[in-house]
Amino acid sequence: MANSSGIVNSFKIELMQALHSLGPGTNSPARTVSVPDVVKGALYLTSGSLSPSTTTVYSATSEVANSGSYTAGGSTITQANVPTLFSSTGTWNPTANLVWTTFTATAFDTLLVYNSSQGNRAIELCNFGSQTIVAGTFTLTMPAAGAATSLIQLT
């Protein structure tokens, strides 16, 4: 089995059901004004089977083991920017890197972005080349904001 990447299908539906609130927005009813959901990023092994069609929530299956500053569930993703429209593409882009230190993990290649405020609902899977870290630092830098580059692009 292998991981695949993409906006998870369940998120596309849940977005329209207002089950996600990204960024310091003010247009989500029945929520605390200007308080976005907490979005987190977790790392997964290359041996996992995560995919946009089957992944609906965060799961510890195939997640990298606790090590150094990495703990189960991963880390909170900083999101100081509101979702932004570039031409006709709605986008959302985190504002800070994810960094884990004193970390050891072998052969991981996927970041699961999920909403920990809303039942750990999955949002997105991002693949990258398989990485191995030994007693060191893993830094994952987010892409630049833009119609074709932001972490989430809704066309």
Add this chain to the structure above:
Amino acid sequence: MIETLIGPMDEADLEKVEGGIDNENEHTTWVEYYYEGELVRRDAHVTLKHGMVAGAIAGDIGDWYGQ
């Protein structure tokens, strides 16, 4: 001093190897430290070049009179 698999070590006592990969999906740089031929530390920095796209398409409201 840097932290390694075998504890804090003087970087001057280690063999340092650096490398990187650049493709359409990401730019990655890595640094490895060896002590007596054994890998004792590896750092990596992955920069994603783009995120994921979801497309939304509105369906047509058809003329049901002809159905």
